[in-house]
Amino acid sequence: KWLKVEKERFSELVLRLFHTELEAVYEEFNRAQDNDGRLVNYAMMEALFPKHPNGQQTTIGTSEHLKSPSMVAIHKYFDTYYVPNNMAVVLVGDLDFEKTIKMVDQYFGTFKYKELPMKKMVSEEPMTNVVARTVKSPSTQRMVMAWRTDSYGTQDARLADVVAEILSNNGDAGLIDLNINQKQKTLGAGAYESAFKTYGAFVLSVVPKDGQSFDDAKKLLLDQIELVKKGQFPDWMLDAIVNDMKVQRMKGWETADGLATTLYSTYINNRTWEQELDEINQYEGISKADVVKFANDFFKDNYVVVYKEKGVNDKLVRVQNPGITPIKLNREAQSPFLKEIINAKSGDIKPQFI
Known part of the structure; x- marks a missing residue:
């Protein structure tokens, strides 16, 4: 059916x-238009990818x-x-x-x-300076910083993902978790990496305390990046990150939705299933020296920063309903196709006892 x-x-x-x-x-x-997350994300992505x-x-x-x-x-x-x-x-x-x-x-x-x-193919020019954007809404101020990364399935994308996990992993053991959130130096901060079919984004986010400046919050985030550059994170962390990835993947694939999502994502990204299965093996080959080198090469003054200030959004746009009238449907009518589907017999589901 x-x-x-x-x-x-x-x-x-x-x-x-x-x-x-x-x-x-x-x-x-x-x-x-009233969603702060989308407001900030749209501004960030527009600045990070001015052509793509x-x-x-x-x-x-x-x-x-x-x-x-x-x-x-x-x-x-x-x-x-x-x-x-x-x-x-x-x-x-x-x-x-x-x-x-x-x-x-x-x-x-x-x-x-x-x-x-x-x-x-749309190619972006390398970023060589800091690009700043400011948006406003009535809610709490926040800030994001984003670096453009390589596409999904590349080594640079994996390394960016590992750095994001070193900084922020479920609020428990990341450098941002330990040094900022648990010490309540801001209202909340984090890091994540999103790899797309083409390019990707490494993002740091922070919600400053009331009266705390954006510069102060930014310094707190960049200080954690400096720790990664210097290799000042536990040696066991890389193994823990990869092991957690394995566990999350296995849990995800235990559900039909999780496995189907991975399958169609693999198709969308123009990758083979063998490449996707090998992805964890590629992560396992990443060393601490690889991470430190990547961090020093990658994190430069070539990022986008979006300041979400508290105020009136003067760029807010509403789409006016032009007066759309409802369509009167005959919900009792049945087409020959619908009748065929309704009348088609399906096999009984037979439970299997293990």
């Missing part, structure tokens, strides 16, 4: 509920995009990119693989191959 429904769903785009869905998107966009879609194109788009949506353009996008050579079907579970792949081919094998448009 699922394959048949999904095959029908992706065969043709039907925009019957386009206007009511647009109203929901308006609401989501307007709610996002990572920073120039958000998922929901801009207010101008939403004011004049084109159903023609949406159909064109669907017809161009929703094609079998740009698609993956990810199935996880207790499956008869031979039978399953035949069923996938039965339903999705009818989709026609189409050449995809050639995409020009």
